[in-house]
Amino acid sequence: MFARILKSGTFHDVVGYVTRQFHDPEEYTPDTWRIIGSENIFTTDYAKMVQSFEAIHGFMPGKENPAGHISISFDNADAPRMTDEFMAQLAKEHMEGMGIKNTQFLVVRHLETGHPHFHIVYNRVNMSGKAVDERNNFRRSDRVVKAIKDKYGLTYSPLKQKYEDRIPVFKERISQAIYGCKSWDEFSRRLACAGIEVKFHDDHNTGKHIGVKFTDGDITVNGSKIDRAFTYRRLNNLFEFNRRQGFEQSDSIQQKPKVTVEYVPSQKPSLVEDVLGATIGAVGNLFTLGPGYDPQEEEFARNMRKKKKKPAIKHSH
Template identity: 55%
Template sequence: MIAKILAKGFASDIVGYVMREFHDKEKYTADTWRVIDSDGILGNDYRRIVDSFDIGTSLNRKISKPIGHISVSFDKADLPRLTDDFMVLLAKEYMERMGIKDTQYLVVRHLETDSPHFHIVYNRVNLHGKAIDESNNFDKSHKATKAIKLKYGLTFSPKKKLYEDAIAEMKPRIQAAMYRCKSWDEFKRRLAPAGITVQFYNDRDTGKPQGIRFSDGEFTFNGSKIDRAFSYGRLDKFFAKNAGIREAQPQQPTPISVTAKIKESPIANVVENVIETGCQALGGLFQVGPGYNPDEAEFERRMKRKPKKKKGISQ
């Protein structure tokens, strides 16, 4: 069991992320996630849940980012035990140990990966209009997860396993953030609710961006380490394509059909050369029309050519 305290924000963004509101609906279908518990929430659809949180946060306008977000994941070995009811039990005990009390919350289980996990979304303003005490949150979270694992006999994963699981968790989150994304700024905004930050590193000689790293607060990976499609260059081209900005490419002329009708002029020689070598030199750019006969054209050209006057002494 690992708990990750993710970026704070607003209900529209964080609830939208956990409920897949802005994800590809063909991939993140209704059977890839579900709400398994909530309190202080009116309704079960995205809009009503967001409205419920907004009403609660209005009790204290001084908190600039009023919605908290924590992801709790488990080792695959524990999957047979992780029913929805057991996850709800673990979520409530974790929140109790974290001091997340007397406030609105939502627990959403995600099912699209092999790594079992759920998300806790909570109002940092409690029902009395006071701020939740989040001092020493990371230390409290570490102690809470350790105590819960010992209490319920959950698996303690080795470091390598944690490393592999982190990559497995980050990949679908990055893919979801890429969906129809048109810029780096939009990409980073979408990743924030997923608890992932973006770091760039530049080329030493040119100073231009050369690579990208993704971090979940505990592990940091080069983009290509997670997936080759996540390299800086490929992502940059992907966003440009979505924004309708395509790389400048040589414009290819539309193939035309040429019916040769040779006249006595320098242009005739040019056309003749194009006809003879066009398919090879220009990749079939010029296609000879069906009415063209090279033998007849050569004969016509010779007949129209005026004979040159011979210089010399007349006899």
């Protein structure tokens, strides 16, 4: 059993995702998913589900991204035990352990993958019109999952350990590949040589890239799960900055520049939130990822250093 707390969003998007409203109907037919549990929700169709959630959200309309989203997967060894009723019971116990109470929820089982799993969509505004307590939800989820596995004798899936072991490898190879990169093509070519493929998540309406993930053919990880500096937006900003600066590696550099990023385990929230996370060092072309970078300030500072170094012009009499 392995629980993932996914990014919250609108009910339109999250309910639409779990009920396959935005997927290819030829591939994701109605028999590839089904609702196995719900509370305080009209489940006759997609529109009524969204309306049910939004009615309660109306008690706290300022609550952004009100749809909570959790995915829970199970080892194939436990598949014979995974009836709809048992999975629905496990979903309720996980929510209770997480403190997700007195609120609306929807439990949807997906059937098209090789391993049993379901999704929980819940209203982050409870039936009393107050916000659901989600403090320390990552740590709390780890404790709850362990308790449930021990209670029912579920398999300790090696999947989570595989992710934990592989993420540092992904981080090191990505950190090496981004040095001096000016484009996604260049970045992708470098990573391909290291055995990692770059994939994109596109906006459903515009078709534009809005997310990036990496795969080695065995596991696939979102960039933000590896490090907050590896989101699509931040990497794209970095490549654009390098293009503007005409950044080039020089043969005269004696020491190979390095990229350093602080490793943050995937199950813990990152310390870096809404900053670019990329800083160009002033000495030795040392490139470091870190918070608080402002390209305009850096350019201004560089120009000032050049002015200070400019030799004074002597006038002959």
